[in-house]
Amino acid sequence: MSEITSQYLIDHFNFWVAVVLMMIGLYAMITKNNLIKKLIGMSIFQTAIILFYVSAGVKEGATIPILEHHVAETEQVEAGEHAEGHSTTKASSSHEVHAINPDDYSNPLPHVLMLTAIVVGVATLGVALAVSQVIYKNYGTLEEDEILAKIKAAENDG
Amino acid sequence: MKWVGLIAVIFTGGLLLSAMDDFPNWGDAHSPANASPVSQYYIEKTIEDSGVPNMVTAVLADYRGYDTMFETVVVLIAGIAIMAILRVMNGVPGGARPSPAHEIGDQHDIIIGTTCRLLIPVLQLFALYVIAHGHHSPGGGFQGGVILGASFILTAIAKGLDPALERLPEKRYVKLAFVGVVIYSGFGVACLLLGENFLDYGVLQVLLPTIDAAEARSHSMLGVEVGVAFTVSAIMFAIYANLASKGELEGGL
Numbered sequence: 001m002s003e004i005t006s007q008y009l010i011d012h013f014n015f016w017v018a019v020v021l022m023m024i025g026l027y028a029m030i031t032k033n034n035l036i037k038k039l040i041g042m043s044i045f046q047t048a049i050i051l052f053y054v055s056a057g058v059k060e061g062a063t064i065p066i067l068e069h070h071v072a073e074t075e076q077v078e079a080g081e082h083a084e085g086h087s088t089t090k091a092s093s094s095h096e097v098h099a100i101n102p103d104d105y106s107n108p109l110p111h112v113l114m115l116t117a118i119v120v121g122v123a124t125l126g127v128a129l130a131v132s133q134v135i136y137k138n139y140g141t142l143e144e145d146e147i148l149a150k151i152k153a154a155e156n157d158g
Numbered sequence: 159m160k161w162v163g164l165i166a167v168i169f170t171g172g173l174l175l176s177a178m179d180d181f182p183n184w185g186d187a188h189s190p191a192n193a194s195p196v197s198q199y200y201i202e203k204t205i206e207d208s209g210v211p212n213m214v215t216a217v218l219a220d221y222r223g224y225d226t227m228f229e230t231v232v233v234l235i236a237g238i239a240i241m242a243i244l245r246v247m248n249g250v251p252g253g254a255r256p257s258p259a260h261e262i263g264d265q266h267d268i269i270i271g272t273t274c275r276l277l278i279p280v281l282q283l284f285a286l287y288v289i290a291h292g293h294h295s296p297g298g299g300f301q302g303g304v305i306l307g308a309s310f311i312l313t314a315i316a317k318g319l320d321p322a323l324e325r326l327p328e329k330r331y332v333k334l335a336f337v338g339v340v341i342y343s344g345f346g347v348a349c350l351l352l353g354e355n356f357l358d359y360g361v362l363q364v365l366l367p368t369i370d371a372a373e374a375r376s377h378s379m380l381g382v383e384v385g386v387a388f389t390v391s392a393i394m395f396a397i398y399a400n401l402a403s404k405g406e407l408e409g410g411l
Contacts, residue, residue: 011183016175023171030163059192060185065201066296067211102201103187108213109197112222115214116229119300119390123236126397130240133404 014055021048035132035142039125046121050114057107065108067100208375215293219379223357226382227342230389234335237393241332244405274316281309289387293379299386306387307394314395319403328399328407331392338388345382 009016021044028041132142139147182189191197200217210216218226289302314322346357354361359378360371368374403409 008178012178012181014184015178015181019171019174019178022174023167026170027163027167030166031160055184056182056189056191058185059187062187064296065213067205067213100202100205102192102198105201105213107192107197108200108217110191111214112217115218115298115300116226119304120229120232120236122304123233123393123397126401127236127239127243129401130243130405133401134243137404 014051014058018048018052018055021045021051033144035135035144038144039128039132042128043121043125046117050117053110053114053117057110059103059106062104062106065105065111067105207372208379209372210293210376210379212293212295212298214296215298215379215383218298219293219382220357220359220375223346223382226386227339227346227357230339230342230386233393234339234389237335237396240397240400241405244400245407246405270316274312278309278312281312282306285309285387285391289383290380292383293376299383300390302383303387303390304394306391307398310391310395311398314398314402318409319399320408322395323399323407326392326395328396331396331399334392335389335396338385338390338392341385341388342382345378345385 025041025043025045025048028044029038032038032041135147136142139150141147141150182191186192200213200221204210204213204216208216208220210220285302285305287302288297288305289299292298292302310322310326313325345359345362348365349358349361350356352361352364359375361374362378363369363371363374366374366377368377399407
């Protein structure tokens with residue numbers, strides 16, 4: 001039992017949380033009647049995706065993907081440290097080249113992707129809120145069924 | 159209707175949860191995402207290629223420069239879209255439309271006013287630090303830009319929208335937003351003119367006060383981060399100002 005718990009829950013806890021958050025967000029987007037609640041669902045969904053990506057980039061015992069200045073300048077290359085034997089001994093003119101073990105730093109790529117995704121998410125959320133404001137101005141409500149009813153009534157009149 | 163949605167959600171979630179066993183374990187350094195040669199290259203070669211210790215900024219502004227540039231354009235377009243959707247032009251300059259919210263904004267609360275007067279300069283200074291130091295410590299154009307935009311939003315919340323718009327009028331923030339994208343793409347075009355690929359900063363060593371191509375990349379990253387910060391801060395404030403005043407840019411919340 002404990003082995004199964006560990007295998008399915010503990011080792012993938014962040015992914016569980018991401019999937020559950022995604023389900024909550026998706027449910028809100030599909031079933032909620034109020035447009036603002038749909039947007040809240042969209043934001044929750046977005047949070048789930050961000051959590052998923054950042055979780056995928058975590059390495060146990062690794063630090064943030066920023067090299068320390070003094071470490072970077074004093075650490076010496078130990079040849080053959082890497083299994084693949086990267087030739088890192090080539091020194092550029094101004095920067096000493098060092099053996100950097102990729103396992104010591106968490107994966108920078110998901111962080112980059114999510115960094116831009118967060119800001120663009122805020123901007124697109126702003127557009128969505130602007131559209132909701134205009135809808136409210138024109139129809140006097142943000143409930144989806146009432147808006148649809150008003151559109152239908154307007155069509156029948158015209 | 160709700161049942162259909164619930165079934166769809168449970169089906170999607172169940173599908174993902176049933177695949178959970180195949181997901182990499184938490185903190186696994188050798189999961190496909192972490193062991194990919196791309197990610198390893200970024201970690202190992204960033205300092206050699208550009209001399210920038212912050213790999214996130216290096217990937218953001220250099221290796222994936224196209225992506226970031228067009229993300230900035232997306233932010234700009236989102237801001238323009240909000241203005242196009244909401245902005246109300248009432249013909250009369252300064253539009254003489256008295257609103258009750260306007261008068262509420264004029265009542266100064268001494269605690270809020272004093273706190274903001276103390277807080278906003280520190281916020282803005284910190285934002286500039288985050289932008290300028292973004293390639294050596296956690297930070298960068300997006301983060302610093304958001305902090306800078308937040309300082310103007312704080313002014314608007316605390317003192318009303320009109321004092322904030324006096325400091326950053328609509329004409330100025332629209333210009334700033336465009337200047338940011340122009341700065342970013344300007345670095346790319348400068349590379350083109352010097353005979354290299356778009357956004358291949360190494361060739362800019364003849365233009366910037368640097369001694370080698372790696373340092374030119376480092377300096378160019380700072381330049382494009384400044385561009386990103388311009389656009390992001392201007393658009394963040396534009397979003398708030400337009401949403402808070404229903405596009406009338408007066409009175410506010």
